Amino acid sequence: MDLRRWHYFAVLAEEMHFTRAAERLYISQPSLSQQIRALEADLGVALLDRSGPRFTLTDAGTVAAVEARELLESLRRSRRRVVAAARGESGRLRIAYTRSAPGPRASGLVAEYRRRHPGVAIELETGWTVLNIARLEAGEIDLCFVRPPVESPAVQVHVIEVEEVLVALPEAHPLAAFDRLDRAQIAREPVVFWPRANGSGQYDAISSQVWPGGVPPVVREEPEDEQLMNAVAEGAGLAAVPEHRARTLRTPGVVLRRLTDPVPRIELGLACRADPVGPLVGAFLALL
Template structure:
């Protein structure tokens, strides 16, 4: 059935008076009468009985009015869903955290997005930067928090900020007793605990260039994530560089956090995405990130 005819007939069924129904619909009464007759011809049945003061619905008319209300309600809901999707209020955003950056700017941005766009389905996961980049390139993510620099020219990385890189040392280590900043020379031969380079090659190399610029670190152990890394430090196996926010968030006992002399080492946080993707929800996330 024609949606306009159904809407006209539904109003007539509620008013049971052509004059009042035409007034509600903002059309002329003859036009309403013609649309109702056209609907009756299409269905092959009489829908109303006209009287001197109004009209009544036939048995078929009662059924048509009831079904038309349902069809119109579903059509209205569908239009609203489509309009919401066009406006970015519906849809899905596949987003990944990087393990070393939970809390701080990443969580703040996600919270702001949830508040601003509550009707977008937000699917979150957590992975290392290299893993997130792989998923982005495969089209399985819309955006991901990463630690730049990235070796992926197909992607764009929107900077979100920098944080200081600290050195975690065992609580009973001689470096734990000093309150002053530690020089690179003093850690040149220290045993070092790091995570595997393949987890985030850009960040891994950046850390080494900043802390061990001459000969590289003496890596004695690799751990899969920051918590395990700090636990290994607490056990006395070596020292480890760690972003300040992550170190304070984990709060592993048995370690001391120390700062290094200038130039202050830092690591960045970025939001990576494929600029060829034009999803509305992604554009809203990028707009929020640029405004922060």
Template structure:
């Protein structure tokens, strides 16, 4: 059914006068008459009864007027939702976090996006960098936070933040008494780390920075930073941990130590497919670009 004709009929039903209705609609009266007759043909019965002083609605016309009002209101709301989706103000954004970056910049970024875009359905999951990349390539995500470096064809990265890498040591370890630890002092220490397959790029980046002469002596692997720090607190060994996550967890029995220059760091980035970008993702990227120190 022609929505324009319904809108014309609704105005006529309110005015019950062709002249006034045509004036409100900014069209000529004969054109309005033609549109009403066309609507009556579409429906198959008369909708108005014409008389010298104006017109009146038939029984069917009253039903059409009532239903037309609701239908046009729904259509207008739908148009607004479509425009909002195109602009990224509505729709859905499927986003994955990386376990080692919970809290800090990531949580603040998501909270700000929710505040600015309350109508966007933000679906958030958490996984390892390698898992997040696999989900993104399978198009089950729109974007994912990861720990670079990343060497995957078809994906782009937007830098979010850089943080210092600390060394967690047991509270009763001799290194716990030192202000900063050297690479030489940690070279032979037993190390607890997470499995390399969780994030090969970050794993290699960490070991190359801290153990440049042969790699760490890994004696145990833990699935995430919390379990890693708990293992450190139990005296199993030492472990490299991003500063933000380590300080947020605050595990008793684990002491956090800085490393002497050059200071080791890890990056945080958002990765996505540039050729398949939802409008809501564009707004999320715009928010990232507005971050202090963002380099795009």
């Protein structure tokens, strides 16, 4: 069915005069009359009662006038939505945090994106680096926060923050008396760590900077930082934790100490697929 004819009929129903309607539509009166008859033929009903000196709308024509206005408004609305989506102003953006870094840098970026693009629905979840990268590669999410380095040719990582790594100790530990710790002091201390499989890049980056030889004497593994810090409080060992995460958790029974130079640091990255990005992801990267 020709949508143009619905537009012609909507204007005619507003004007109730062929000449004025034709002028508004920038077509000739005979052409308008022909198009209205074609619409009636499409529908199989008469829309105009032409028996009098001036035409009137039939019952079907009255309903058709309402439907025409609603149809045209729906088309205009659809056009606005399509254009907004192309500009990155609407749609759905799926983002995953990493458990070790839901802090102000990551959440601040998301909050600012919401402010600038209120028409975009943002779906947030939390995982860890390896899981987030796998889901990004599979197309299940659009963006994710990760701990570099990340080895995946299908993914681009943009470093957004660098933070210090602190040592978490039980508050009764003898080393808690020191403001800063030398690496030799902690070299043989039992260590609580999360599984390397959760994020081998971050695991190796921390290990190589904190422990001589790059191999921590791990005695216990915990799935994430909160359980890791609880294990430290229990006296299971010490742990190396990103500063913001460690200070946010504020685990009772745990003290935080810095290491002597060179200060260990790890990165926080924002990852997206290496394919050409769509407008929603592009707008987030532009904000970054």
